[in-house]
Amino acid sequence: MSLSMFGAERLRGVRRRWPLALAAAMLALTTGFQPAASQTQTGTITGTVTTQTGEPVVGAQVTVVGTQRGTLTNARGGFIFTGVQAGERQVRVTSIGYRTETQTVQVPAGGTATVQFSLPISAIALDAVVVTGQATATQRREIGTSIAAIDATALEAAPIKSMSQLLQGRAPGVNVLPGGGKSGQGTRIVLRGAASVSQANEPLIYVDGVRIDNSSPLGISTATAGTTWSGLDDINPADIERVEIVRGASAATLYGTEAAAGVIQIFTRRGSEGRAVWNYSGEMGVLDTPFEWWDISEFSPWFYDNMVQRGNLQSHQLSVRGGGEAFNYYAAGSFRDEAGVLPANTEQATSFRLNLGIAPRDNMSLRLNSSFTQRDVRVAPDANNTRGYTINGLVGGPRGQFVETLSLVDIRGIQDGTRFLAGLTLEHQLTDILSHRVTVGTDIWNQDQHQLFPFGAISNLPEGFRSNYRRENRNANVDYNATARLHLTPDVRSTTSAGFQYFHRSTGWSSAIGEDFPFFGLETVSATLRTSGAEGRSEEKMAGFYGEQQVAFRDYLYVTAGLRADGHSAFGADVDFQIYPKVSASYVLSDHVQLPDFLGTLRLRGAYGTAGQQPSNFAAVRTWNTTSAVGAQPAVFPTNLGNPDLRPEVTHERELGFELGLLEDRVHFDVTHYDQRTKDALYAVREPPSQGVLSPQLRNVGEIANEGWEVGVRGLVYERPGFRWNALVNLSTNRNEIISLGGGAPIQLQWLQWMREGYAVGSFFGDRPIAHNGEVGLASQLLCEVGRQPGPGEDACSVGGSAGALPEGWDYIGGPLPTRTLQLGSDFSIGARTTVNFLFDHRAGAFAQSSTMRWLMSPNRNITEGHLQTNRDLGYDINTTPGPVARVCRDALDATNPTEQQQIYAIACSRNSLLTHGDFALPTDFWKLREISVSYRVPEAIPSRFGLGSLTVNLAGRNLWRSTDYIGLEPESMYRNDLSDSALRSQIFFDTPIPRQITLGVRAQF
Amino acid sequence: MRKQLWIRAGVAGRARAGAIAAIAGASLVLASCDLGVTNPALIEESDLFVPGAVPAIVNGARYTFNNAISQTGAGGVFSVSAALTDELTHVGSWAPPREISDGTPGNESPENQSHWGQSSRARWQAEDAIDKLTTILGDAANSSEWMALAKLYAGFSNRLLGDMFCEAVIDGGELQPHTVFFQRGEEHLTSAIQVAGAAGVDSLRIAAYAARAQVRMMMGDWAGAVADAGQVPTGFRYVQIMSDNSGSEANGVFEWSALIAGQYSPWATPFAEWGTDLSGTLDTEGDPRAPFLFRTEIGGGSPDRPFYFAQKYTSRNDDIALAKGTEMRLIEAEALLRGGNVGDAVAKINEVRDHHDLDDASAANADEAWELLMKERGLELWLEGRRLPDLRRWAADANTRARINTTAWRLGEVARPVYEATPFCLRISTDEIFSNPNLTNNLPT
Secondary structure, eight states, X not given: OOGGGTTOSSSSOOOOOHHHHHHHHHHHHHHTTOOOOOOOSEEXXXXXXXXXXXXXXXXXXXXXXXXXXXXXXXXXXXXXXXXXXXXXXXXXXXXTTBXXXXXXXXXXXXXXXXXXXXXXXXXXXXXXXXXXXXXXOEEGGGOOSOEEEEEGGGGTTSOOOSHHHHHTTSSTTEEEEEOOSSTTOOEEEEESSOOOSSSOOOOEEEETTEEOOOOOOOSSOTTTTOOOOOGGGGSOGGGEEEEEEXXXXXXXXXXXXXXXXXXXXXXXXXXXXXXEEEXXXXXXXXXXXXXXXXXXXXXXXXXXXXTOOOEEEXXXXXXXXXXXXXXXXXXXXXXXXXXXXXXXXXXEEEEEEEEEEEEEETTEEEEEEEEEEEEEEEEOOOSSOTTOHHHHHHHHGGGTTTTOOGGGOOOEEEEEEEEEEEEEEEEEEOSSSEEEEEEEEEEEEEEEEEEEEOTTTBTTBTTOEEEEEEEEEEEEEEEEEEEEEEESSSSEEEEEEEEEEEEEEEEEEEEEXXXXXXXXXXXXXXXXXXXXXXXXXXXXXXXXXXXXXXXXETXXXXXXXXXXXXXXXXXXXXXXXXXXXXXXXXXXXXXXSOOOTTEEEEEEEEEEEEEEEOOOTTTTSOEEEEEEETTTEXXXXXXXXXXXXXXXXXXEEEEEEEEEEETTTTEEEEEEEEEEEEEEEEEEEOOOGGGSOOSOEEEEEEEEEEEEEEEEEEEEEEEETTEEEEEEEEEEEOEEEEEEOTTOOOEEEETTEEEOTTSOTTEEEOOOEEEETTEEEEHHHHTOEETOOOOTTOEEEEETTEEEEEOTTTTEEEBSSOSEEEEEEEEEEETTTEEEEEEEEEEESBEEEEHHHHHHHSTTOEEOHHHHHHHHHTTOOOOOOSEESBHHHHHHHHOSSOOHXXXXXXXXXXXXXXXXXXXXXXXXXXXXXXXXEEEEEOOTHHHHHTTOSXXXXXXXXXXXXXXXXXXXXXXXXXXXXXXXXXXTOOEEOSOOOOOEEEEEEEEEEO | OHHHHHHHHHHHHHHHHHHHHHHHHHHHXXXXXXXXXXXXXXXXXGGGOSGGGHHHHHHHHHHHHHXXXXXXXXXXXXXXXXXXXXXXXXXXXXXXXXXXXXXXXXXXXXXXXXXXXXXXXXXXXXXXXXXXXXXXXXXXGGGOHHHHHHHHHHHHHHHHHHHHBSEEOOTTOOOEEXXXXXXXXXXXXXXXXXXXXXXXXXXXXXXXXXXXXXXXXXXXXXXXXXXXXXXXXXXXXEEEOXXXXXXXXXXXXXXHHHSTTOSEEOTTSHHHHXXXXXXXXXXXXXXXXXXXXXXXXXXXXXXXXXXXXXXXXOSTTOOEEEEEHHHHHHHHHHHHHHTTOHHHHHHHHHHHHHHTTOOOOOOSXXXXXXXXXXXXHHHHTTTTTOHHHHHHHHHHSHHHHTTGGGTOOOOGGGOOOHHHHOOSSBOOOHHHHHHOGGGTTSOOO
């Protein structure tokens, strides 16, 4: 057999359950699973970990080197190991923000060895171990690529209620794009820029080595009333220990065919040696939106007073961790309840987690990670929903734009989801040199979405409507890796790894729709008079094999090369497998040569690597679909032309960067430049519709470039006894461009958004009012070069009857993704008990089509006296005058000395009809105070009276302030977040503003 | 030192052996991996070449035809062409049909793209069905009812394209005049008449005659049109079957013009004057062929555009006529009028009115007879996708162009000069323009 067997027999395969069996067999053969030998000559190691100024370091990781023993320091910085084999032992302490320290102790049989650690501050953590992107756990100093790491344990005081919020603004190049401000609303994540014009630009997500499904299924779609579901948010952030983010292909090579958009690996908390430590954290808070964020319409005052409410939230989490010499555990349960700022918008989330660690031998560990989450979201109708609260109330007032009295609108949209996640990882140090590891995992995600328009509740469906959509997705993955580490010479060390990865996804869904209830009070599909149903099932498989070789010279030069070969069920019949190579180098210059005193650590790194993005399932096959026609008769119609040559698009990435420590490594600069080229880009080539098949066919024809900088600066700004100020700056830039569409025609993503060579993916194009050389007018007029003949691809124009030409790109407005992001943050330690944190978040360069403003500013959106009188007759207090609905129109048209911007708005407000979409592709730049928190650790004497070890009180705020020139409701929102390419579909449609959140919380340990 | 080296070498050897074993094992596993998957919802094209697939193949052509005429792109081409010609006015909030209703048909928005795309797919699938049935049935295809039906729909779909679109492009070819669709339709319908005759299915044979009369009328072949029309009894109707069974089978014209919060209204059109307000509020001429409901409490997407409920179709199950005997009489009437025979022309028109138990109409001269004919065709064929080709051919003919304004107009703020400014055709989509290399140097309108 050979790899050429990949891709054979596309549609009718036979299932084989080989990966799990084989991995288990390989481990069983080599491990033997003998019980650990009894340790009779043992002693105890105890100690404390403090800063150099004597303050305890809480939560530092302490390990006994060469064993599976590990624990965390307690509130006083203390730790203890019992039953340690007597003799010389090394104890290592690792904590973010401090230099890793190792000390050797002599453990007496039956006695106690004591060790004290005083950790020096270090913003550079070259000795920290990173798992993601390498075949095996590797120290950061050895890695030639840029990998962002987030220490979630350091964010306990931050106002974070979801994984999306945990990632938001935390690392350069990580763009978290929220759908809107409803409770339960999900996000999309784009790392660096858009690497694909046709496939999802979202990263793979692993939780403890198990790949989870983060797709956005269309149940109750956002087009009607739905809320995008973010699978990532099924993970309870309170259970997270750390997150590693691979932002580009150069570091994602070993993840293969689906990793071109990057990889996010989440590690949940583990148990630690010692007695059971209980932790409770609880918070209560409010969500609200100030009037200014809604003040876009003449009806905003009424809407704000009558429809916008103050939301609330509470959450409770109880966890316990502990363990013994060969066993540890972490168990947690949490509950969160939230009510949003619009009526009938709630979210309840319940989650349980049990993580077990077993060390049957000193050279072996077994970890079981499992979690169950249930989230129930009740969706408020907003966005592009003809019966939505926001679009009706802000355009039409109390009676709505369709003369629907908003208080009577009764749409019930429920989205319930349950997720079970389990992974088993076995690590075995076979010899001093050879180790291997296998992870077997599954992610089972069920969704039950239902929507109800009761009988008589909605005027356009007066007899009611009911839909139910259920979906189950099962992911299963098996990862096996074997690593051999040996010294080739005293100075040269070799690390050789090889492994394989298997992934299987099966998805099944069914839907039932019913219309017309016979009378009031019925609520199920089967109670309706007209019903229909649908079902779909699909599966995909991927198998990959990889090898990686690293050669280290002393402890300062590391060169790594790797290769992965993948087969995938979505590849064309003529494509057997895809190869992904990588090579990288890391040079810790400061460990090699003597640098000037002002320089601390200096590391240079460079990498080249590739990763892929597979086509959608069955895109390679020429297919027809079935339907019923002309009165329930069977019918078929063509769906896909098919392409037997279809292969994944491959992103090639070059990355260069350095890490520099200044002031004795108290300040850390991490600078990366990346240059990506996605070749063989999958492009949905439009065939001429006159040839009969309307869906575009994926072909490997395009080329996309992404280039940018990522700069992270963090460190200690100022320190004196009792006061410390740490600050961070994250800056990222991205320049995205379609280099080639392979000769294909431009393709329309939606409305004004196009794929055109020479421009960013999904850029906006259109005529619109602009200011040019001191004049304000339409671009097609002001940019018209009268007297010049149009060149190829240029548009003709006319000014005052004189013909001319418009220059190429005259209609370009901007791209959909940010070109610049900046985060500024600080944390202050005041005394031994008080900390204050804040984080500002800035995004710039992204445009969005504001359907919100298109609707409001359209010339026919005028309030008439009759309209006002109707509302008054119904008892509504509408204190406005006839005229435009949109505030910007009123201000612009009424201004006696209009500003340039007001002149532009005046044109947009006066342009004929709804058709001028170009007027409303608006910049969405903003600044937000993303997080601010104050935390106070109560003196131990007080909690100890109640049997508590420690007690911390926390006051936190999120999104408390924003600054933006965007004139709609919310510059961050994207209402079509339910689509696979939604990261590019930048459209805002009466989405609810993302609310401010203020919480008061306590954390207690006992 | 020697011992340590020995241990290192020994362990290294075992490590290498282990690594090699692991790699070999993994390679073996991967090589034997079967990555085939199943998807029960999809059909490979090769699966269709069996006799049992014939009904589904032909019904597929009927399915795509309904998508084109009444479903996709804001109510299909029957709805948007109604908004273009004055049968309906756009009163909703959706921009693409507003473009068309305003007399400036766009070809870029996804909705307006779909008009060309779906209509082209309907033609392609009907013609592809003919090819598939020829392969599957062999000689039996020449007397197959299913083949006759496929050819009839090939005729209807070509007629639809010729009626509605400004130019023609076929199978990714070059730009051609829209009349090539009529030529192509005529060939299919001639063949449909033969096959339906051989199959002994009179309803299909007569339908093919009626459709060919429509095509020949558009080609200006009045003698041929009248000859074909003569084969069709006045009471004959061939319909696109509509069903509430599923969304894609339903009457989309009803959904878009008669449901609350619909997009199209008879308001401000001549049909609101000629027809019947079933609410009894408005004083109209009372023709029952254009019924509607006036309801003041319901607005459209634009607050100042009232939403009248068109009531020609009152449910998703209401079929839409594709060819009728009554239209055949009006074709005969128009041919007579073009020959200067006013009296016989009015008599033919009255045959249609008699069929509906309406009082006879009269015309004192040719001008009045033309006005009557144009109005009668409008009322008789209201919301059946016939108004656009009617206005198109009348506008293209110097003898009839000036007469259009007497029967096609808009009221109030949505008024627009109909025959001067309206192109009377929908535009080939930018999808076709950008993807078809044969159009690079010869762009459609």
